[in-house]
Amino acid sequence: xxxxxxxxxxxxxTPLQKALCGSYRTMGKPCPKCGxxxxxxxxxxxxxxxxxxxxxxxxITIYLKATERVHxxxxxxxxxxxxxxxxxxxxxxxxKLTEPIRTMR
Ligand SMILES: [Zn+2]
Numbered sequence: 001x002x003x004x005x006x007x008x009x010x011x012x013x014t015p016l017q018k019a020l021c022g023s024y025r026t027m028g029k030p031c032p033k034c035g036x037x038x039x040x041x042x043x044x045x046x047x048x049x050x051x052x053x054x055x056x057x058x059x060i061t062i063y064l065k066a067t068e069r070v071h072x073x074x075x076x077x078x079x080x081x082x083x084x085x086x087x088x089x090x091x092x093x094x095x096k097l098t099e100p101i102r103t104m105r
Contacts, residue, residue: 006099008034015092023048023091028100036099043095048087055083 002011003018012033013021021029021039028039058079066072 003097005031005034005036006038006097007031007036010034013038013097018097019088019091021091021097024098024101026100038097039100040091041096041098044087044091047090047094051083051086055079 001015003013003015004010005012008031010031010033012031017029017032018040023040024042024045026039028037030037059076062072062075062079
C-alpha cells in the first residue's frame with residue numbers, strides 16, 4: 001500500500017514515509033520521485049485537535065484525582081506518549097498527502 005504524491009501523482013510514499021511527512025503546519029518531506037515537498041492534509045490537523053483536547057482533559061482529571069504524585073506523573077507521561085503514537089499511526093493510514101503551505105524557496 002502506497003500513497004500518492006500531490007505533485008507528480010505517483011504512488012511514492014509508504015505509510016511510514018507518509019507519517020514522517022508531518023502535519024500541515026510543517027515543511028513536509030520531499031517526494032522520492034519529483035523531489036517536491038508533501039505533508040499530511042487537514043484531516044490530520046482535525047484528528048490532532050480532537051486527541052489533544054482528550055489528552056488535556058485526561059491530564060487535568062489525573063491531576064485533580066491524584067493521591068500519589070509519582071504514579072500520576074508516570075500516567076501523564078504515558079498519555080503524552082500515547083498521543084504522539086496515535087497521531088503518528090493516524091498519519092500512516094488516514095488522510096491524504098497535500099502540498100505544504102510553507103515552502104523552502
Ligand atoms: Zn512526486
